Amino acid sequence: MGIFPTLWTWISFLAWLVCSAPHANLARQSAGCTEDYFKGIIPVGVSIEQVQDVTSGSFTQSGDLGYPTMPTGLPPLCAVTVSNDTAGYRFGLFLPNDWNERLLVIGGYAFLGGINWLDMGAGAQYGMASLSTDTGHSSGQGDMTWATTEERKVNWAYQALEGSISLGKTLIQTYYNDRAIAYSYYSGCSTGGRQGLKQIQRDPNVFDGALIGAPAWDTKNLMPWISKTATWNLPEDAAGSISDNNLFLQLQAEVLRQCDPLDGVRDNIVSSLLACREHFDFSRISCDALTNQATCWTQAQIETAQKMYNDYITSDGDFVYEGLDYSSEAAWGTFLMPADPNNANNVRRNFDAQYERTFMGYGPDWQITSYNDTVVSDSRARDESSVHASADQFHLGSFRDSGKIIMYAGLADATVPVKHTTLYYNKTVQAMGDIDSFFRYFQIPGMDHCWGTPSNVKAPWMIGGAGQAVQRPPYASAHSVPLGFSDAKHDALLALIDWVENGNAVTQIIASEFNFTDSTGQHIALYRQRPLCPFPQAAVWDGKGSQDEASSWRCA
Ligand SMILES: *[C@@H]1O[C@H](CO)[C@@H](O)[C@H](O)[C@H]1NC(C)=O
Ligand SMILES: *[C@@H]1O[C@H](CO)[C@@H](O)[C@H](O)[C@H]1NC(C)=O
Ligand SMILES: *[C@@H]1O[C@H](CO)[C@@H](O)[C@H](O)[C@H]1NC(C)=O
Ligand SMILES: *[C@@H]1O[C@H](CO)[C@@H](O)[C@H](O)[C@H]1NC(C)=O
Numbered sequence: 001m002g003i004f005p006t007l008w009t010w011i012s013f014l015a016w017l018v019c020s021a022p023h024a025n026l027a028r029q030s031a032g033c034t035e036d037y038f039k040g041i042i043p044v045g046v047s048i049e050q051v052q053d054v055t056s057g058s059f060t061q062s063g064d065l066g067y068p069t070m071p072t073g074l075p076p077l078c079a080v081t082v083s084n085d086t087a088g089y090r091f092g093l094f095l096p097n098d099w100n101e102r103l104l105v106i107g108g109y110a111f112l113g114g115i116n117w118l119d120m121g122a123g124a125q126y127g128m129a130s131l132s133t134d135t136g137h138s139s140g141q142g143d144m145t146w147a148t149t150e151e152r153k154v155n156w157a158y159q160a161l162e163g164s165i166s167l168g169k170t171l172i173q174t175y176y177n178d179r180a181i182a183y184s185y186y187s188g189c190s191t192g193g194r195q196g197l198k199q200i201q202r203d204p205n206v207f208d209g210a211l212i213g214a215p216a217w218d219t220k221n222l223m224p225w226i227s228k229t230a231t232w233n234l235p236e237d238a239a240g241s242i243s244d245n246n247l248f249l250q251l252q253a254e255v256l257r258q259c260d261p262l263d264g265v266r267d268n269i270v271s272s273l274l275a276c277r278e279h280f281d282f283s284r285i286s287c288d289a290l291t292n293q294a295t296c297w298t299q300a301q302i303e304t305a306q307k308m309y310n311d312y313i314t315s316d317g318d319f320v321y322e323g324l325d326y327s328s329e330a331a332w333g334t335f336l337m338p339a340d341p342n343n344a345n346n347v348r349r350n351f352d353a354q355y356e357r358t359f360m361g362y363g364p365d366w367q368i369t370s371y372n373d374t375v376v377s378d379s380r381a382r383d384e385s386s387v388h389a390s391a392d393q394f395h396l397g398s399f400r401d402s403g404k405i406i407m408y409a410g411l412a413d414a415t416v417p418v419k420h421t422t423l424y425y426n427k428t429v430q431a432m433g434d435i436d437s438f439f440r441y442f443q444i445p446g447m448d449h450c451w452g453t454p455s456n457v458k459a460p461w462m463i464g465g466a467g468q469a470v471q472r473p474p475y476a477s478a479h480s481v482p483l484g485f486s487d488a489k490h491d492a493l494l495a496l497i498d499w500v501e502n503g504n505a506v507t508q509i510i511a512s513e514f515n516f517t518d519s520t521g522q523h524i525a526l527y528r529q530r531p532l533c534p535f536p537q538a539a540v541w542d543g544k545g546s547q548d549e550a551s552s553w554r555c556a
């Protein structure tokens with residue numbers, strides 16, 4: 001695969017010298033953590049941007065627009081930035097000195113461009129070598145202007161991740177003195193979930209296990225749906241338009257009030273979306289002639305909300321996308337609130353119009369007001385003929401025999417509707433039959449997109465999923481589940497590892513929620529825990545024990 005320099009020979013010899021000693025790899029690694037070493041082992045077409053021997057716990061790389069927060073509290077490791085100059089993407093590696101022979105590939109979010117060092121830091125703390133790609137561009141939140149060339153689009157779709165894993169695996173094994181990677185894992189949420197599924201669909205041997213959160217798998221339908229939601233709330237002066245975020249909070253609070261008890265337990269968590277959908281009564285917050293319009297929903301606004309709850313079906317009756325679910329309203333502002341009129345992206349709502357302008361080539365002047373249902377068929381055609389970002393090859397082939405997937409999604413997700421995640425699961429069942437032996441799906445009542453829960457809900461949601469631990473203290477140095485719950489019962493990644501390596505199928509994952517104990521958000525205490533169950537099971541309370549303790553619940 002490449003050039004073997006003289007340095008390589010010398011280092012092999014050193015490694016051989018110490019290989020029978022305890023911690024032989026340690027001696028070998030500090031010798032290897034230099035630019036010269038990596039320049040010596042990379043193939044043609046690739047360059048080494050940076051190598052840092054991290055001994056202080058901190059790693060920094062300036063100018064990372066996508067992931068500016070850098071991890072702290074790292075174990076001693078070698079941080080490497082590799083650039084594939086021919087294809088135009090970069091990837092980062094964290095190579096812990098004390099390596100457990102596992103690889104953790106880390107996903108990205110949205111259309112961000114950068115190396116996700118923060119989530120890689122969690123991987124390193126598990127003792128795993130971790131890898132993340134910038135997906136071939138540099139960009140911050142809400143910016144899709146980079147997607148101007150076919151290569152950049154394809155890099156974001158899958159190519160950058162695929163190429164990074166392929167070369168990354170070789171570099172890792174070489175660096176660790178030709179010790180083989182014993183197990184390869186993946187963890188990603190949202191776009192990261194899509195990337196992981198897509199990679200498994202392209203190569204069933206790529207991972208032994210994948211932890212997939214709220215996957216944005218259906219790019220070609222998701223992006224038109226997001227634009228469609230913007231049109232439902234436009235123009236700003238229309239009777240049905242909602243521009244006050246408090247109305248969304250009010251709706252969420254009313255949904256909670258009415259639907260919390262419908263699942264049989266008053267716990268501030270809406271756990272039965274079906275019962276809520278059947279029984280929710282909008283009239284409790286609708287405006288009558290006497291009420292103040294700022295604190296109630298007009299009939300026209302209620303119709304806008306109904307569109308959000310309903311599936312997006314074109315005027316021709318073509319199903320596009322599952323609707324949002326009850327309990328997700330607190331975060332509806334993401335797609336519905338007016339964007340700053342002077343925003344650099346020239347959009348009226350977050351994300352609106354950008355996919356059409358760049359990925360679909362409609363150009364920078366295209367406005368959301370030009371949206372019509374033909375965007376859907378056009379989006380599908382373009383994705384299917386060239387970019388192939390959507391992860392919609394539901395038959396996972398031989399992955400059934402060689403790998404495991406744990407997928408999870410929050411019932412209160414307002415970005416990737418939970419029903420669309422369920423649709424992915426259902427379609428995989430349709431394509432493959434019984435998938436229980438290798439693919440389990442866990443819904444998390446009360447959780448928003450990937451992490452978090454509204455403050456009036458405080459549902460247990462932390463399971464060591466992508467990006468979760470760093471939401472709570474100790475933030476940039478966090479990993480797994482805090483306060484002593486870093487085990488296979490409470491951490492979905494550790495549960496996945498136990499399933500893959502020891503054959504212990506995951507029958508439940510105990511989710512945790514913590515209270516802040518100080519006003520500055522630096523300290524937490526355990527609030528409550530509850531098992532998450534493999535779909536279609538749900539957690540059932542025993543009717544006696546504390547509802548805040550996992551042992552009072554079982555999956556049924
Ligand atoms: C660079 O990336 C392209 C596309 O992924 C890939 O075909 C090529 O092998 C990569 N080069 C190296 C040396 O990894
Ligand atoms: C629908 O939108 C597309 C893209 O903006 C445009 O080319 C087409 O003319 C529109 N069709 C109708 C019937 O308005
Ligand atoms: C998924 O399948 C379950 C069980 O058959 C069904 O109840 C549910 O409505 C399906 N959901 C979606 C979104 O397809
Ligand atoms: C945590 O917060 C909840 C309400 O948000 C409260 O009911 C509970 O008593 C708190 N628990 C602890 C241990 O502070």
Ligand SMILES: [Ca+2]
Nearest residue numbers: 260265267269
């Ligand atoms: Ca409840």
